[in-house]
Structures are given as structure tokens and as C-alpha cells.
Amino acid sequence: MEFANTLIDWLRPDWFLNLVVISDDYNRARYLAGLWMTVKLSVLSIFFSLIIGILGAAVQGAPSRALRVLVGAFVAFFRNTPPLVQLYFFYFAIGTILRITGENGLPQPLISNFGWAIIALSLFAGALNVEIFRAGIEAVPRSTVEAAEALGYTRLQIYRDIVLPLAIRISLPALGTNLVNLVKTTTLAYAIAVPELLYISAQIWSEDLNVREMMNVLLVSYVGLVAILVWVLHRWEKTLRIPGYGE
Amino acid sequence: MRPTPPVRGHMAVLHLMRIRSDALPLADRMLNVWTFAALMLAFAAVLIAPAFAQVAAPEKRSITAILLEWTPTLAGGFGFNVLISIMSMAIGTILGVGLGVLQVSPIRPIRSVAWLITQFFRNSPWLVLLFYCILLIPFQIEIFGTKIPFPGWIKAVIGLSLPVMAYMSEYMRGAILSIPTGQWESAESLGFSRRQIMTGIILPQTVKRVLPSWMNLYAVLTMATPLVSIIGVSDVMALTRAALSAEGRVDLLIPMYLYILSWFFIYCYPISAVTRLLERKYSVKL
Numbered sequence: 001m002e003f004a005n006t007l008i009d010w011l012r013p014d015w016f017l018n019l020v021v022i023s024d025d026y027n028r029a030r031y032l033a034g035l036w037m038t039v040k041l042s043v044l045s046i047f048f049s050l051i052i053g054i055l056g057a058a059v060q061g062a063p064s065r066a067l068r069v070l071v072g073a074f075v076a077f078f079r080n081t082p083p084l085v086q087l088y089f090f091y092f093a094i095g096t097i098l099r100i101t102g103e104n105g106l107p108q109p110l111i112s113n114f115g116w117a118i119i120a121l122s123l124f125a126g127a128l129n130v131e132i133f134r135a136g137i138e139a140v141p142r143s144t145v146e147a148a149e150a151l152g153y154t155r156l157q158i159y160r161d162i163v164l165p166l167a168i169r170i171s172l173p174a175l176g177t178n179l180v181n182l183v184k185t186t187t188l189a190y191a192i193a194v195p196e197l198l199y200i201s202a203q204i205w206s207e208d209l210n211v212r213e214m215m216n217v218l219l220v221s222y223v224g225l226v227a228i229l230v231w232v233l234h235r236w237e238k239t240l241r242i243p244g245y246g247e
Numbered sequence: 248m249r250p251t252p253p254v255r256g257h258m259a260v261l262h263l264m265r266i267r268s269d270a271l272p273l274a275d276r277m278l279n280v281w282t283f284a285a286l287m288l289a290f291a292a293v294l295i296a297p298a299f300a301q302v303a304a305p306e307k308r309s310i311t312a313i314l315l316e317w318t319p320t321l322a323g324g325f326g327f328n329v330l331i332s333i334m335s336m337a338i339g340t341i342l343g344v345g346l347g348v349l350q351v352s353p354i355r356p357i358r359s360v361a362w363l364i365t366q367f368f369r370n371s372p373w374l375v376l377l378f379y380c381i382l383l384i385p386f387q388i389e390i391f392g393t394k395i396p397f398p399g400w401i402k403a404v405i406g407l408s409l410p411v412m413a414y415m416s417e418y419m420r421g422a423i424l425s426i427p428t429g430q431w432e433s434a435e436s437l438g439f440s441r442r443q444i445m446t447g448i449i450l451p452q453t454v455k456r457v458l459p460s461w462m463n464l465y466a467v468l469t470m471a472t473p474l475v476s477i478i479g480v481s482d483v484m485a486l487t488r489a490a491l492s493a494e495g496r497v498d499l500l501i502p503m504y505l506y507i508l509s510w511f512f513i514y515c516y517p518i519s520a521v522t523r524l525l526e527r528k529y530s531v532k533l
Contacts, residue, residue, distance in 0.1 A: 096497055
């Protein structure tokens, strides 16, 4: 009975009636600032990771073996080490060395913690994007390329007009999963004190002691953010659909 | 005069195109040896470079010596990470298989609830789930008079097993749905009950289909275990930071972090390499 009471007490949705985040002006402003920071982190990292992915995939199709080896090493390294340790490595190890003398004569970091978070997240997600795009390019049917050749397309035209559009459509589902993961990974920036959603929420709940309410708000916020991204990707997938394939 | 050797493929243009669009050899793509060599080389370079500088200041200990000194402590921490990953994987897999089976249940409400749970845990960040478990699970639970203590690392295991459960559930759903409907129908016509069909016919076949994703998930989970250092469990990451602050030397930062990165790389790389091989082997040929 005791246990059941505890359980009911634990599940009681008092946050539903007592949403400090919404009712209190100061906390609401902070929460919205955190949300905006998370959105900025996500959008910038998505953008740079896509660029890294496209460049990496292009280089992996290059004739030079040395370049391919280099990109392969980059992908293997970033795929198989923990993103948190990568972030620490960039921020604490490299960030400590990359310093400039500020106006007051004291050493100042060259790149802010926000900057390092974007660099680390983009490199991590970018390495996965390289693999995704390469798989997409490889999955374009050989016969399609040969048919284009027979029609007299040049290699650049084939790549630009036939291989890439098809490869993008093929790699969209995997790309979507990775980008959703990237949005979730932005919480790692908490570890280097970037004032994003999780960091701000932790501040709010340690000041106002409303852990349960704030945790629920936090979870719902992230699920909402991810839902928006999934919706956008779904729309994109639908517009790019090739007639006659799939359902 | 020797005859010219025959040219493979009779059209020069086609031949060139083939070279471009041929699948890259596996060795070029994955670079097991090369990546490892590069990592070790970078690691060695940062180790050796300060050693020359130390001729001037002999009272300082060399970085290699410091790393070796800390290795047993860090190894213990890394073992703890592995333990956490194995336990979360075990719990998450068992729950995930159950949830995945519920996701294809013929009863609509069960199906929807299982889908909702899966989507919720799949789309929330791992770190937030960890915080959720750490802050909201009580220190101890009293059931029938016995007090069961809940130390931080057990909460961390629970927190990590939740997303594993959700991913596993999705993989199971995909695998079950990928089995031809004809098998269900023929099993039904032979008089099997739904439970018998599921446990005797469908689930054994899903093992092969889920295995590569499952292994990949384990590698991802292992790489997520340093997160528990943020919530105060003394894993390898927490110990590394403790070691760094104990030594208090700026030139130790890069070697130390590279050292830890290479440990994770050595542990996770073989897993993802085998995953690739299995994916290739079990891939559906069109």
C-alpha cells in the first residue's frame, strides 16, 4: 500500500497545474533563451554536418587513394569514439592551447564554448553523414548511369543531374535518423556549460526546486523539437518522391 | 613483336566510368589498420615531443610515466563503463523485444500504446533520460518491509536502458514485418496458435535480421556511457578528469584525452567492423 501511494504521488501531474516556467516571467524568458540556443545549435550543426558529409562523400569517390584513406580514417575515428569525450577533447585539450591575448593582456580562448560545441557536433554528425551519402551514391543503379552515358551525358552532367538527385532520395531516411540524433546530441553541450535547454532547465530546477515539473517540461520540449524536425523531413521526402517507387 | 594485351571492356568511355562507379574496396573505406596507425602516431607524437623539451627541466615527470601510473585506475573506470553498457544492453534488449512484439499486436490499443512509448523514448535525448532517472528515482524503495537501495550507477543503467529499449523495439517491429505474410498464413493453416507462431516461427527468424543493428546499438551505447560521469558516477571519464586536475599540467591534456579516445576506439572498432560484415552478408539482394 505504501509503495502504491508512493507511486501515485510520483506520477501525480501537479506540473500540469503549476507550470512555473509559463507563469513566471523571469523563468519563462530564461527557458525561451535556452530553447533558442538549442535551436541555434541544432540548425548550425545540421548545416555544417551536411557540408562535411557532402564533401567527404565526394572525396571518397575521388581517384586519389591517399584522400580516400584520409576520409576513411576520419569517419572511422569519429564513429567509434564517444561524442562526449570528443567534446571534452576539443574544449578542454585543444581549447586550452588555442588562446589569444585579449585586450586586457590576459589569455582568452580563441573559440567560445558555443563554437566548440558546434565544431564537435558537426564533426561527429558529419562523419556519419559521409557514410550515409556514400551509401546513397553507391546505391544508384549502374544501368541508370550507363543509360545516361549512352545518351551522351558528360561525367559532370551525370553526377549533377542523375546520380546526386537519386542518391539524395535514397539516403533521406538514414539522413533523417542521423539529424534527429544530432538534435538530441546537442544536450551534450551541457557538459561544457553552453546555456542550452538542458543547462537552463538544470539551473531553474536547482533554484526553484521544481525538479519533477521541469523534467517533464524538458522532455516534452525535446520530443516537440524532434517532432518538428521529423515533420519537416517527412514533407521533404514526400516532395522528392519518385513516382512509381514505393507505396 | 608481342601482341598488345587485350583491353577489358570494349568501350574506352564505359571502362573509365566503371572505374569511377566501382564500389570502393573495403580496405579503403574502413582503414582498420590505417586509422589505428594514425591514432597511435598522433598519440606517440604528443608523447615524444615534450620528452625532448624535458631535457631542460629534468625535475618534471615524463607524460608517458604519468599515463602509465594512471592506467590501472583508468582501466578500472573503463571496466565500469563496460559493465554499465552490458547491463543496460541486457535490460534494454529484453524490454525492447517485448515492446516490439506488442507493436505488432492485433489489438489496436496495445499497438498504439507500445508505439507511443517507443517513439517517446526514441526521440528524447539520452542525457535528459539519465537526468530523469537520477533525480526522480528515490534513493531506496521499500517493498514488503525490505529496503532496496538504489545507488547512482544502477539508476544510470536504468536510464541508459530506456533508449536501448525503444531502439530495440523499432528494430524488432521492422524485422517482424519483414517476414513474408505467407508464413503467418501457412502456420495458421497448420493449426498453430498466435503465441506458437510468434515464439516458434517468427522470432527465431528475426534474430538474423536484427543482429547487425543490435551490435551497432551496443557500440552506440558504449559510446554513450561517459554521459554517466556528468551525473556523478565515477566512470572512466570522471576518473580522467580527476587525474587531470590532480596532475594539474596543461601539456597533459591532449595526450590524456587521446589516450581515453583510443581506448574507446580499440573497444568499439571491432564491433562496428563485424557489424559491417554481417550487414553485407545478411543484406537483402535485390
